[in-house]
Amino acid sequence: MAKKIHLTGFMLFAPAPHMIMSWVYPREKIKYQWYEIEYWEHIAKTLERGKFDMFFFADGWAGGTSPIGVRYAIQFPNHDPVSLVAYLAATVKKLAFAVTMSTTFYAPYMLTRKLSTLDHITKGRIGWNIVSSIGAAEAHNFGMDSLPPHDERYDRADEYMEVCYKLWDSWDDDAMMMDMERGIFADPDKIHPLNFKGKWYKVEGPMTVIPSPQRRPYLFQARSSDRGREFAARHSECIFASAIGVAGMREFCEDIAARADRYGRNPKDIKIIWGAQPLVAPSESDARAKMHEIRARIPFEASLALMGGHFGIDLSKVDIDKPVGDIDAPGTKGMLDSYRKANPNVTFREIAKTYLSGSDDNPMVGTPKQVADCMQYLVEEGGGDGFQITPAFYAPDYFDELTDQLVPVIRRRGVLRTEYEGRTLRDYMTL
Template sequence: MRANKKIHLTGFMLYGPAPHMIMSWVYPPEKMTAGKWYEIEYWTAIAKTLERGKFDMFFFADGWAGGVNDPSVKYAIQFPTHDPVTLLPYLAAVAPKLGLAVTMSTTFYEPYMVARKLSSLDHISKGRVGWNIVCSISSGEAKNFGMDELPPHELRYDRADEFMEVCYKLWDSWEPGAMLMDMERKIFADPAKVRKIDHVGKWFKCQGPLTVIPSPQGRPYLFQAGSSERGRDFAIKHADCIFAVGTGVKQMREFCDDIKTRADRAGRNPDEIKIIWGAQPLVADSESEARDRIKKIRARIPLEASLALMSGHFNTDLTRFDVDTPVSELAGLDVTGTKGMFETYSRQNPNITLRDIASSYLSGSDDNAMAGTPDQVADYMIHLIDEGGGDGFQITPAYYAPQFFEDIVDKLIPVLQKRGVFRSEYEGNTLRDYMTK
């Protein structure tokens, strides 16, 4: 790797039974030494392990839909999901160095609420909070909030742009030096440096100022995962870090080059925008053991479970279609959810079928190159960054999360540290410090 460049690593979860790997909640009860997913001990164990491994952060995705069909309930397909915002204050206390990032939707939250919550969390964590900015993708979410359908894809992003404008104004409504807490003069803050924002726009109207004093980071570290054309432009405009999915070095390099081109065009320094790739490494003492384990994990995923997950992400009922017909020939297939994710598969192979996609959707393949001994996995991770570009990996568990992350920290992290590509100690105090080192 380039001299002095370090890989960034995040632990990725949902506050639910399983994040992305379907059926990852299935584990022998006697081995669940940290408890079950709905018990705080489970999350405490993961956070402490990630901090021990010097991960940049513990990152929480979120969703407000699910449970609308039998397979999603039967197999716990990103359902149920509890509110991850409620976890962060507790985890900030038990893991006092680890960064913490949470997903909040610009489609259903209000800007003032988001700005206030995140600034408060940044205080509680002493500057270790990040925000994953999303435009909701599921019609199920819309129906839970009194809407028949989501607004069109482009409109959701247009609204999100104004949402961010309001948040920025609120975070900046306290000027530097505004808070005095002058005990002798009995003056708390300088009124000349705390101002209303009086925002009146197409979608939002907000008076301000923010009722939270400036937080350690000023504003949270901002993440975004839009991979569609509009999503990429939104990410360039707002994100400090982009989460992306790449199926190989060619596609990764194309994505990085595209982001650089867009950043240059927008007047941003592309080196200031981190790119983190989704990854699901599996490490074991031998390659054969790792291969055997991943085959067993993937073999227990029913087709209907994978289709249910895809239906939720693509925001369309895929059970209506012949799963063995190329997706390019499926009349009526209208992906209104994660367009970029769908296009990742269809661009790679124009003749790909729904069955083909389902066989590896967010679960990889039996010959996953990121499964093997710690040295093999480290070699491959370094190869991907060297050849494909980007800055690190967002790691999601393939099995019982507390044990999975222990395996990563105990087996893989020491190898990465020995290679000089991963930190041995935290540098700085805030999440922004970690991500910019």
């Protein structure tokens, strides 16, 4: 039996998600701008029409300090997706949502309260992408000189998760009685304070939100460093990953499975979805011409700026034509490691040429059949469970094209749902 494929839409509440300059589009084709609610409502309805699992929002707390970042809108400006999701959830009935919230900048009590409320609003269609943040610029916006060291951020996050679990579990299932006759709202013996005192957090509790449909959101994690993988194997229900080639995908899946097993978890309970940016057209030559046009408008300095921001490296102080070597990446450490593993002599210039924009021989550029073939091959040979798709150009039109051209091809092969089954995001990802 062919392996089922999960599809999710991935964006930031920003002019462009990952593809630099994807906000540049012929004015006569633009229906709504990225800052207008109709733009997002259109995308959500399109994703639901395509039976995508969810609309996934990345997020960040920095930007605007670099002239290059401002000039080209490199993940800046960046509005609050948590507020956006509360609106979008009312415009679609089945599509689920995931939001990125940082363990470094949200107090655990605030975060659990917001997510539990969102889980109620969405009727169980909410997920949390757990991040510990990556950039010093983010720290500066919160009165900090710098972020804690990379591995310490994960140590803190482990304790943070312990607090979250206890808060979400502080109400027994039958604690709320709503007994109108006796005038008893809830049984106080079934609502439990935490009185948690750890190395970094001190929380009394209990949670002030009643248990939500999922009780806790569906949990995502997106880092690929050694410490990040360990955290994901311990806590994540789904990992948003990237790898170079089938061998890299297989290595990642096997590594996560081994780590999960050490925590007493069934590796099959942890889904893995790969970052992807497919581009379809009636012919392969048309698709590649479209991709060439999209990539040609990306200034090299903009690609360097985005990459340096993700890695946490000031590339103006580095010789970008020398091999990367063992240079430390305080930001997305695992992503840089993946490039080094694929080519030990890779330079920052070489990485920047295709960073988050795809190479000239990107196999996900072609006809709908070619892209569907590639997707099936990757999950069957490399492993994982599907793809986190980010737009290469104006997002409403991009997702329309995929839903109208690519999705029907995948669905005819019996590897993509025809209808939503279950009620919650956790149902969608596990059924």
